[in-house]
Amino acid sequence: MPVEGPQYPVMLNVAGRRCLVVGGGSVAARKVEGLRAAGAEVTVVAPDVAEAIEAVGVQVERRPYRAGEAGDYRLVIAASDDPQLNGRVYADAEASGVWINSADDPENCSFTLPAILRRGPITVTVSTGGQSPALASWLRDQLGEQVGPEYEILLGLLAERREALRSEGIPTEGMSWQDALDSGMLDLVRAGRVAEARERLQACLSSSSD
Numbered sequence: 001m002p003v004e005g006p007q008y009p010v011m012l013n014v015a016g017r018r019c020l021v022v023g024g025g026s027v028a029a030r031k032v033e034g035l036r037a038a039g040a041e042v043t044v045v046a047p048d049v050a051e052a053i054e055a056v057g058v059q060v061e062r063r064p065y066r067a068g069e070a071g072d073y074r075l076v077i078a079a080s081d082d083p084q085l086n087g088r089v090y091a092d093a094e095a096s097g098v099w100i101n102s103a104d105d106p107e108n109c110s111f112t113l114p115a116i117l118r119r120g121p122i123t124v125t126v127s128t129g130g131q132s133p134a135l136a137s138w139l140r141d142q143l144g145e146q147v148g149p150e151y152e153i154l155l156g157l158l159a160e161r162r163e164a165l166r167s168e169g170i171p172t173e174g175m176s177w178q179d180a181l182d183s184g185m186l187d188l189v190r191a192g193r194v195a196e197a198r199e200r201l202q203a204c205l206s207s208s209s210d
Contacts (some may be wrong), residue, residue, distance in 0.1 A: 015039030024049035028029035071096030106130030111113035
């Protein structure tokens, strides 16, 4: 089905799961890179495969796509330069209940891929529902100028404190995490005053539990 209306955003765990990329050019290479970064077991099927794809250590099968094989995978990306082939891959995946993305072809997608910004464990995505990948990438880059490495340090402080509370059997729900984030912690981290940011976090959470 074509992508219509608002989409349901999810974060897929593809680590260790078999994913198929049909196509061997530069577009396919970018899709392979994204899947490998998430730990997927990727198979690439295409008569000609770019060196950039082989360099990332995926299974490469230099041959045409075989009818129906999309159904053997958990997730499929059709990224060939042949719209008719991409359409056949889409039809096979849909018939087997397999999620599929067709590069630059939202009419033949059961999901679309957002532009991605990563800061360690932090992932920020921007999607236009497949209508304008260029705008999604542009917005991602704008956000990237604002979300620097200090956010990863901030996340570490929050995760550290949350784990400490949980290890003590203290519920973390309902605590003033938002108040702590609004207390200037990020400015302290940016100034290199991480220990002070940690103390402020503890103070905010302690006051909320009183």
